[in-house]
Amino acid sequence: MQLISPDRIYASYEVETAHPLADAIAIMAGEQSSGTFLQVPGETLELKERSGARIEAIRETGSAAQPSLPGASAPKAERAPTWRRAETLISWPLGNLGPSLPNLMATVAGNLFELQQFSALRLLDITLPEAFRDAYPGPQFGVAGTRRLTGVEGRPLIGTIVKPSVGLSPAQTATLTQQLVDGGIDFIKDDELQADGPDCPFAERATAVMEVIQRFADRTGKQPMFAFNITGEIDQMLERHDLVASLGGTCVMVSLNSVGLPAFSYLRRHCSLPIHAHRNGWGLFQRSPHIGMSYVAYQKLWRLAGADHMHVNGLKNKFCEADDSVLRSARECATPMFAGEGRGCEVMPVFSSGQTVRQVPATWKGLGSPDLIYAAGGGLVAHPGGVASGVRAMRQAWEAAMAGIDLDEHAKVHPELRQALEKYA
């Protein structure tokens, strides 16, 4: 996508329609700017020229005999319409909405999803004017800040998720944390289901966990990062953030789709710690090939708002995303959104979901960068030798992959890796 004007917002879509492509897309551009379903008195040519969305490009990509989604209309004259697929690029003047992420959503991802002219409509990408970068802070820590806080350089951060996800008491969570940090883990996160329920209150959990981590850091000079899930109402999130910071913690986690962009931005402006961004609920945007949003577009919104770590799923995950899509998401997180020193909003991708030592070589090969968090829950804590062995096995797998050594070969002299390969066969 080529940026044509610095004062316009660009969004590309994949669409399917039985109507003439240009007509249907003109309705979409109208609905999302100055038009409605019929001409109204004040809609002058001059107004349309100034405020209307502009169709920049249409490229037909294929067709289908049947509509991909129900409810779409077809021209009345056609008994067996062709449902054409196309990619289109649409632009809006920044003057319509200004550099506002919430209002951007209403413009590029609002009513258009419901238009009956389309039997499929997905947002593929967005390109934003520099004014958005001026209005939003972007990530505060990103890759460099996360490495600085953890002291891990030149290799991925080996991470894990507290499992069982829910059900452990604060004291049990601290005990598990003790095992993990003793085992050499770099990064631990709460499960997204564990926030501040009455059965495991946040303040008690954070206090118990940070006592373990502080003691470990005092002894070893190395402080593993624990991402505490502060998801909640705004006052709760700020209060929990402040508690984590006061306890010497180095990361907070938020469920993006639970909190929304303005609450996230509000937290970011208050925040003194990296924000680990969890995308649970993402399936709503991604599962259907015919409606929704690509992660390429989605992750830009949150990076600009200030996420430091973005979840991208993992290779051969327990969900249903294909490996090439996972790798594309991860690469996108490292691609600058804006030009200029410190303006790119690059973030650290988090590989997670059904990960074990098995996926390490392909992850390294596919990404070609060690700038990631590689998080495994069951794939690490269920190691037959215990969590410490699980951590060691994961580090051994990454050493091998980055040195170009076959895992089975490396396992001959690394018993924890061998056990992991047997367990996660």
Next chain:
Amino acid sequence: MQLISPDRIYASYEVETAHPLADAIAIMAGEQSSGTFLQVPGETLELKERSGARIEAIRETGSAAQPSLPGASAPKAERAPTWRRAETLISWPLGNLGPSLPNLMATVAGNLFELQQFSALRLLDITLPEAFRDAYPGPQFGVAGTRRLTGVEGRPLIGTIVKPSVGLSPAQTATLTQQLVDGGIDFIKDDELQADGPDCPFAERATAVMEVIQRFADRTGKQPMFAFNITGEIDQMLERHDLVASLGGTCVMVSLNSVGLPAFSYLRRHCSLPIHAHRNGWGLFQRSPHIGMSYVAYQKLWRLAGADHMHVNGLKNKFCEADDSVLRSARECATPMFAGEGRGCEVMPVFSSGQTVRQVPATWKGLGSPDLIYAAGGGLVAHPGGVASGVRAMRQAWEAAMAGIDLDEHAKVHPELRQALEKYA
């Protein structure tokens, strides 16, 4: 759905899977509570009993030869698996998360949408413990408060949307508002695309519009309600709310999917005016029959958080929702969520999208209640006699419908209605 325990959260789903139904649904319940893709050391039977999600019911509803969504797995032994559809009811202990709407989202609408065991998964309904009602304020005005502020009783509020949606200056918006209030309109709303763009700054627009409305109110003793779109960052929303209140305005509007639940709750606690809740972007949740969320579940979240008016689309709308679905949504808005005086969270449904006088009789017949806002943009302001005639035509259509008089019959002695029927044939 029958509420069984006052300390549990219930959610029902429609699912499709090639795996044995009970097995697949058990994985879903596990993923959303104490389980993960393999057994981990701390997951004791006692922990699962206390914290695990419970499958309350499974009812097979049909099957398909092909998976409805891509990426789903099937048992390896089966070459031509049957993809069974079912409805299931799952429950969670409140102790896992407490009465928190953001964390409820992660629990009932989080990772589960991505599980590869399912080729379709939709959230149908939720039932929440009383603790949620104690923790959230619900609507501040609802139907009664909206009627009190507008002075409209016994019939729907006739509403309109400022059109063209974007492109008018503050002064032009005020001029249009003058025509509308002179014509007898009850309710006007900003388009969801018009918030605080540089081309029509919020403060200027609100000031110009409220001057017109205040002058009209001073003269007539009747104040039409104008829903100003305050969607933006949190500080912006509070500031714009305060401005509207200080100018004597009686309503603010927010794009729900742009702001998210915590920012909405934050606004509600600060707010002294009814909140008009716009659902643009809803197509993302609703367009696919195979992934997403029903409006029955969705609107409960926002009612509890404090919406006063909820958009439900309209009959024969310009989008692609069927009429029975629109009416079900509207009826749901009037159905109490909790028992007890003032605890039901009933809100005013807003009919909108391609509405003209034509849909009035079926809307009245289908809803059986005058407690709604009937909003038309082009269907009112494009009236050949001008906006005042458009308003009169709409009121005439509702008079006729509620009195059981055929529109064409009524039009014989009501020229504005006759013109509208000709225009919107």
